[in-house]
Amino acid sequence: MRKREREITDLEEIRSILDQCKILHLGLSDDGQPYVVPLNYGYTLENGALTFYVHGAVEGYKYEVIQKNPRISFAMECDAVPFEGKTACQYGMSYRSLMGRGRAELVTDPQEKQTGLSVLMKTQSGKNFTFNDKLVSIVNVLKISVDSYSAKKRPLPQKLTEEGA
């Protein structure tokens, strides 16, 4: 990361970004043609291993691409707040964000699909939901195992923070 001072390494803050973003932009590559699709996600972060679960209809272009090439990239952002300045260059946006790389696979085991959907609903709603076999049979669940990721924060410029205080 070029601006090292903006990097976030604290796991609790990374968890807070993962809890807050709600939408993941999944980047795929179809024979060299990039394809980015926004999706809601659930995540687990255990012993340093980050895993996402996403769900959707049982058919669609993203599955066709993943079948050919399971390698993915992702990006998500939250707390995006625009700020103004005297000159165009002083305008900007504060944010927290996470980006990374990994592999996506279709979950076929019904038990793991149930787990993935529960994880997804927990991240999205903060609530615990369970799913039966019938419900899991009508959706696809993708598991995304993250190989590497980084988190970044751009705070509001200090002058604006002081003015707002």
Ligand SMILES: Cc1cc2nc3c(=O)[nH]c(=O)nc-3n(C[C@H](O)[C@H](O)[C@H](O)COP(=O)(O)OP(=O)(O)OC[C@H]3O[C@@H](n4cnc5c(N)ncnc54)[C@H](O)[C@@H]3O)c2cc1C
């Ligand atoms: C905030 C947000 C949250 C979402 N959450 C989910 C989710 O959790 N699960 C889920 O399955 N879907 C979700 N969607 C919809 C998702 O972005 C896709 O539209 C959907 O998953 C179908 O993707 P696909 O690759 O199977 O496309 P297909 O339905 O096969 O269609 C392929 C083509 O349709 C067009 N297309 C597909 N998606 C979009 C789009 N979002 N906007 C404009 N054009 C599009 C593109 O041209 C693409 O090449 C969400 C969308 C948004 C904006």
